[in-house]
Amino acid sequence: MQYLYFVDRLSMFTGKAFAWCIIILTLGGSYEVFVRYLLNAPTGWAYDMSYIMYGALFLMAGPYTLSRDGHVRGDVVYRLFPxxxxxxVDMVLHLIFLLPAVCAMIYHGSLYARESWGYMEMSIFSPMGIPIYPLKTLIPVVGVLLFLQGTAEVTRCVWCIKHGYWPQRLRDVEETETAIMHQKEAEHADQLGTGGRS
Known part of the structure; x- marks a missing residue:
């Protein structure tokens, strides 16, 4: 269980750290709109900043989302299973699909990043010549984080198979709908506990 919580905390930390890219994207995009349309003086860096920040955010959100069990799944039948x-089912899918794909991502991403660092790759879409090798370095880094989180998910599956229930995940932010549902469940449990008396 310590391993699960360590990896979950690591994924949570990196996910929340890179979530700040949203603020940078919002501020940078707002600034670009202001100077482009009101001052007629567009920047040369806004496009590059947006795709680099979005790319970093998209990559680093993967391990965090996996740690929260938030990836999309077709659970019409799955949720009916014990x-x-x-x-x-999860363990087989993680072992056959996720972990091998992540290993390929680490290997090929490392080659891709090393090549990019070798010639200090710059953006070909920018007159500013913004370096993009740091972004490409995130590919193998994310691969390692996904591999760690994937092994944690396999460990979680083994625990559930052995004990018959899923181990608890770390508490974190929730969607409003989920938070309301939990609140209603707690209120219903309180009413049952007091015999329905108010």
Whole structure:
């Protein structure tokens, strides 16, 4: 369990750290709109900043989303399975698809990043010549984080198969709909506990 929580905390930390890219994107985009349309003086860096920040955010959100069990799945049938069956299905999918794909991402991403660093690759779409090798370095870094989170998910599946229930995930931010649902469940449990008396 310590390994699960360590990896979950690591994914949570990196995900939240890179979530600040949204603020940078918003401020940079707003500034660009202001100077382009009101001052007629567009910047040379806004496009590059937006795709580099968005790329970093998109990449680093992967391990965080996996740690929150937030990736999209077709769960029309899956959610009807007992938890042990769900865990077995998840474990097979992680071992056959996720972990090999992430290993390929680490290997090829490392080659890609090394090549980019070798000639200090600059953006070909920018008159400013903005360096993009740091962004390409994130590819193998994210691969390692995804591999760690993937092994944590396999460990979580083994736990569920053994004990019959999923181990608890770290508490974090929730969608409003989920938070309301949890609040209603707690209120319903309180009403049942007091015999329905107000």
């Amino acid at each position: 938890q042990r069956v769900q865990a077995a």
